[in-house]
Amino acid sequence: MESSSRPATCTVAALLVVSLLLPRSCASDGDELAVGERLTPGQPLVSDGGAFALGFFSPVDGAAPARLYLGIWYNSIPGPRTVIWVANREAPASNPTLALSNDSSTLVISDADGRALWTSSGVPSGTSTPPRPAVLENDGNLVLRSRNGTVLWESFDHPTDTFVPGMKVRLNHRTRQGNRIVSWRSPGDPAPGSFSYGLDPSTYLQLVMWNGTRRYWRSPVWTGYTVTSNYVSAGTNVYTAVVDDEEQMSVSFTVSDGAAPTRYVVTGSGRFQLLSWNRTASAWATLASWPSVACSAYGSCGAYGYCDVTVSPAPACRCPDGFEPASAADWSAGRFGQGCRRKEALPPCGSGEDGFLPMRSMRVPDKFVVQGGNRSAEECAASCVASCSCVAYAYANLQSSSAKGDVSRCLVWVGDLVDAMMIGAQWRSTAETLYLRVRVAPASTGKRASKSAVKIAVPVIAGVLLLTSIFFVWFFRENREPEEANACKAASANTSTKIREGDHTEDLEFPLIQFADIVAATGNFSKTFMIGRGGFGKVYKVVAVKRLSKDSNQGAEEFKNEAILIAKLQHRNLVRLLGCCTEGAEKLLIYEYLPNKGLDAILFDTERKSVLNWPTRLGIIKGVARGLLYLHQDSRLTVIHRDLKASNVLLDAELKPKIADFGMAKILCDDQVNANTRRVVGTYGYIAPEYSVEGVFSVKSDVYSFGVLVLEIVTGVRITSPDGIKDFPSLIAYAWHLWREGKAVELLDPSLAKSCSPDEALLCIHVGLLCVQDDANRRPIMSSVVSILENGSASATASLWLPMPTQPAYLGVMGETAELENTRNTIAMTVIQGR
Numbered sequence: 136m137e138s139s140s141r142p143a144t145c146t147v148a149a150l151l152v153v154s155l156l157l158p159r160s161c162a163s164d165g166d167e168l169a170v171g172e173r174l175t176p177g178q179p180l181v182s183d184g185g186a187f188a189l190g191f192f193s194p195v196d197g198a199a200p201a202r203l204y205l206g207i208w209y210n211s212i213p214g215p216r217t218v219i220w221v222a223n224r225e226a227p228a229s230n231p232t233l234a235l236s237n238d239s240s241t242l243v244i245s246d247a248d249g250r251a252l253w254t255s256s257g258v259p260s261g262t263s264t265p266p267r268p269a270v271l272e273n274d275g276n277l278v279l280r281s282r283n284g285t286v287l288w289e290s291f292d293h294p295t296d297t298f299v300p301g302m303k304v305r306l307n308h309r310t311r312q313g314n315r316i317v318s319w320r321s322p323g324d325p326a327p328g329s330f331s332y333g334l335d336p337s338t339y340l341q342l343v344m345w346n347g348t349r350r351y352w353r354s355p356v357w358t359g360y361t362v363t364s365n366y367v368s369a370g371t372n373v374y375t376a377v378v379d380d381e382e383q384m385s386v387s388f389t390v391s392d393g394a395a396p397t398r399y400v401v402t403g404s405g406r407f408q409l410l411s412w413n414r415t416a417s418a419w420a421t422l423a424s425w426p427s428v429a430c431s432a433y434g435s436c437g438a439y440g441y442c443d444v445t446v447s448p449a450p451a452c453r454c455p456d457g458f459e460p461a462s463a464a465d466w467s468a469g470r471f472g473q474g475c476r477r478k479e480a481l482p483p484c485g486s487g488e489d490g491f492l493p494m495r496s497m498r499v500p501d502k503f504v505v506q507g508g509n510r511s512a513e514e515c516a517a518s519c520v521a522s523c524s525c526v527a528y529a530y531a532n533l534q535s536s537s538a539k540g541d542v543s544r545c546l547v548w549v550g551d552l553v554d555a556m557m558i559g560a561q562w563r564s565t566a567e568t569l570y571l572r573v574r575v576a577p578a579s580t581g582k583r584a585s586k587s588a589v590k591i592a593v594p595v596i597a598g599v600l601l602l603t604s605i606f607f608v609w610f611f612r613e614n615r616e617p618e619e620a621n622a623c624k625a626a627s628a629n630t631s632t633k634i635r636e637g638d639h640t641e642d643l644e645f646p647l648i649q650f651a652d653i654v655a656a657t658g659n660f661s662k663t664f665m666i667g668r669g670g671f672g673k674v675y676k677v678v679a680v681k682r683l684s685k686d687s688n689q690g691a692e693e694f695k696n697e698a699i700l701i702a703k704l705q706h707r708n709l710v711r712l713l714g715c716c717t718e719g720a721e722k723l724l725i726y727e728y729l730p731n732k733g734l735d736a737i738l739f740d741t742e743r744k745s746v747l748n749w750p751t752r753l754g755i756i757k758g759v760a761r762g763l764l765y766l767h768q769d770s771r772l773t774v775i776h777r778d779l780k781a782s783n784v785l786l787d788a789e790l791k792p793k794i795a796d797f798g799m800a801k802i803l804c805d806d807q808v809n810a811n812t813r814r815v816v817g818t819y820g821y822i823a824p825e826y827s828v829e830g831v832f833s834v835k836s837d838v839y840s841f842g843v844l845v846l847e848i849v850t851g852v853r854i855t856s857p858d859g860i861k862d863f864p865s866l867i868a869y870a871w872h873l874w875r876e877g878k879a880v881e882l883l884d885p886s887l888a889k890s891c892s893p894d895e896a897l898l899c900i901h902v903g904l905l906c907v908q909d910d911a912n913r914r915p916i917m918s919s920v921v922s923i924l925e926n927g928s929a930s931a932t933a934s935l936w937l938p939m940p941t942q943p944a945y946l947g948v949m950g951e952t953a954e955l956e957n958t959r960n961t962i963a964m965t966v967i968q969g970r
């Protein structure tokens with residue numbers, strides 16, 4: 136939660152003072168009201184322990200005629216009463232009495248004439264025989280119990296304006312009934328005021344303060360924590376607890392042992408405050424007060440605006456990246472109500488030009504829609520991608536929480552985003568990342584090109600496409616298909632008119648060019664674009680084109696969709712798909728070109744492998760892991776590559792890896808954890824056992840391939856190598872054997888001798904072995920792998936806290952199992968070398 140806190144100090148001397156001030160007569164007054172007894176003004180009950188008192192009081196001293204209310208107040212605190220609970224909020228009397236009904240099920244306040252002013256309500260008309268007295272407990276709770284001890288009624292369940300430790304703000308899942316903390320109308324009038332605080336009945340996931348029926352302030356959305364420590368001042372920690380059980384959602388708080396009395400209160404003027412008793416000053420100190428800053432009041436920053444409390448000294452409304460104030464004049468004058476608008480409209484749904492902007496450390500906006508079901512983060516993202524009206528999503532894992540139903544919390548937004556706040560990373564348990572749908576600037580294959588380079592880029596790419604189309608036309612002739620070059624379009628259609636100077640689209644990319652434009656251009660550029668003339672920007676020199684086998688039974692539409700989806704995957708460790716063409720049975724993918732070709736060409740080449748020293752290899756392993764993580768989890772889709780291997784890891788000029796060849800990638804739909812296929816595709820040696828045997832693939836099959844790749848990179852030995860594995864059936868078996876014997880160092884590629892860091896290499900081998908485990912469930916997910924590699928390689932002891940790998944399956948590794956239909960999808964053509 137957002138905060139403002141005042142440090143407080145509490146000395147031993149102060150404690151002594153307070154204990155001397157405690158009324159000595161507490162215990163003798165009794166804490167019970169039995170059937171037949173009457174509580175009258177001036178004779179309060181005091182809890183056993185002396186902390187609280189129950190009695191009649193007047194909020195305005197000396198008022199006449201006296202308007203008396205039944206209330207509970209801190210007995211241990213000197214000075215004016217601090218009342219935490221009021222019974223007859225709207226029905227004061229000058230001479231009231233409190234009594235317990237004969238069956239001890241109901242408390243009744245009567246006036247001097249015996250008229251009932253108030254009864255404790257909400258009680259199932261259970262009876263208690265023999266009757267039991269009402270008891271004021273030492274936490275300030277007035278309780279009626281049945282004979283067997285169950286609570287029939289308690290004041291804690293009917294709060295007024297104060298929330299104290301032990302109380303619960305709750306909401307029943309089935310009935311949608313709960314309780315709220317409701318302000319006094321004014322300091323002298325306990326009648327219900329307009330401000331109230333409770334769980335949001337439309338979502339159960341947040342606490343809301345209302346002004347009447349309008350939302351006035353909002354807590355962060357529950358991220359699944361069970362207990363969180365929010366406010367700390369000297370001697371006082373405040374722990375907020377959330378319990379979600381089958382019956383209800385409830386929120387309560389406690390303070391550290393021995394802390395001074397602490398309470399939340401909803402004031403009549405519309406503030407939610409956390410107060411702690413300062414024994415030195417003999418006064419209540421405000422630890423926090425909400426709304427804490429002007430822009431944190433509900434919806435202050437308008438649609439799409441957010442209140443940034445991380446900027447000091449003055450928190451302010453802001454617009455997310457890619458947005459601007461709807462009215463610049465209002466905004467600069469401090470009127471934020473109109474909010475923000477997109478600088479550029481979202482591209483048409485499915486065009487592939489949108490993406491998600493992560494906004495970290497946020498209290499996410501209101502008016503979300505909860506997506507039910509046990510979703511993974513990827514499935515959550517996919518549910519937003521799948522809906523054209525979805526503008527944002529946020530995901531939280533509730534696995535470690537008390538939640539009884541779904542183990543995840545997936546929120547999507549379909550309307551304007553209101554009441555977002557950037558609360559800062561220090562509020563770890565409540566801050567989260569909001570993924571906002573935005574138009575993505577087309578990523579270029581290189582750094583921002585100069586304007587002249589852009590102008591040149593069009594013809595260069597066009598030239599490449601000319602060759603592509605020549606190839607393509609040739610192919611069609613051979614197949615006696617109609618020749619219809621115009622049908623071959625860039626995946627993302629017709630946005631060439633959007634190429635403007637001065638914005639991101641100057642990072643030109645293929646999908647911005649219509650095929651027709653290119654055909655038109657080729658006449659003019661047929662000679663000019665021939666690479667080698669010099670003077671062109673080097674980024675755009677070369678494009679690789681891949682032709683997929685025509686016996687692939689994917690439909691053209693299906694293929695195009697998939698290509699469009701893949702075109703959305705943009706990550707520095709993935710080769711960029713620049714575009715695609717479909718025409719009849721022909722399918723072309725146009726990829727970014729990388730000069731160094733596949734990792735296999737260097738790693739397994741005795742002459743060249745020394746280029747790959749250890750830091751480079753570790754960088755490749757990490758890069759591939761990050762690319763794979765992106766495919767699996769961080770992109771908006773769950774993409775399973777299915778054919779990860781050394782030859783599909785391309786190296787750029789700096790030997791940084793990029794995963795290529797999504798020709799066999801599968802995109803899992805919502806709610807799909809794994810999929811089944813009759814056609815096992817992939818490459819011998821890299822295929823996970825469950826996939827080759829049962830045809831079941833999941834992200835864990837990629838993890839397996841990754842493990843194999845890691846072992847190859849560390850050893851410099853091909854998984855399918857006929858030699859170099861000594862007497863073992865496979866590289867994996869060999870690696871496992873040496874690792875188990877504590878001799879894993881012997882696995883290292885001899886060419887690494889000089890550059891190697893044994894700790895890092897051992898960690899990589901360990902990770903590799905974890906990834907190639909037979910049981911897919913035991914293999915780590917890529918996020919764990921990335922985190923182990925990123926953090927672990929910096930620490931010599933990292934391997935100690937990793938789980939031990941289990942013995943990998945030897946069978947299936949060498950591929951005597953499934954019938955493999957695979958790499959005949961050939962990389963074709965068109966590598967045009969630069970000057």
Ligand SMILES: *[C@@H]1O[C@H](CO)[C@@H](O)[C@H](O)[C@H]1NC(C)=O
Pocket residue numbers: 141142143144145368369413414415416420
């Ligand atoms: C209590 O009040 C005293 C006097 O105003 C102040 O010096 C002290 O810091 C306060 N302590 C806390 C814990 O707020």
Ligand SMILES: *[C@@H]1O[C@H](CO)[C@@H](O)[C@H](O)[C@H]1NC(C)=O
Pocket residue numbers: 237
């Ligand atoms: C409660 O019991 C007393 C005596 O046993 C009786 O006089 C009184 O009428 C009863 N009150 C009610 C409300 O039944």
Ligand SMILES: *[C@@H]1O[C@H](CO)[C@@H](O)[C@H](O)[C@H]1NC(C)=O
Pocket residue numbers: 261262281282283284285
């Ligand atoms: C206790 O008594 C209440 C009502 O008097 C009843 O609903 C409940 O089932 C009882 N519980 C047990 C454990 O006997």
Ligand SMILES: *[C@@H]1O[C@H](CO)[C@@H](O)[C@H](O)[C@H]1NC(C)=O
Pocket residue numbers: 329346347404405
């Ligand atoms: C609460 O709502 C009332 C009525 O809508 C309004 O007059 C008042 O200003 C609001 N209070 C605050 C603090 O916003």
Ligand SMILES: *[C@@H]1O[C@H](CO)[C@@H](O)[C@H](O)[C@H]1NC(C)=O
Pocket residue numbers: 508509540541542
């Ligand atoms: C979610 O998954 C957990 C275990 O994975 C299961 O216990 C729970 O019933 C599931 N909830 C729903 C709503 O499917």
Ligand SMILES: *[C@@H]1O[C@H](CO)[C@@H](O)[C@H](O)[C@H]1NC(C)=O
Pocket residue numbers: 628629632
């Ligand atoms: C682009 O295509 C859309 C339909 O896909 C069409 O509405 C629009 O007019 C086209 N724009 C241009 C500039 O051709």
Ligand SMILES: *[C@@H]1O[C@H](CO)[C@@H](O)[C@H](O)[C@H]1NC(C)=O
Pocket residue numbers: 655658659
């Ligand atoms: C070359 O381009 C110009 C416009 O830049 C166009 O008018 C002309 O027709 C083109 N020439 C050919 C041969 O296509």
Ligand SMILES: *[C@@H]1O[C@H](CO)[C@@H](O)[C@H](O)[C@H]1NC(C)=O
Pocket residue numbers: 921922923925926
């Ligand atoms: C590495 O550890 C630090 C702190 O322990 C953490 O903040 C960071 O997120 C970790 N990095 C990864 C990639 O897990």
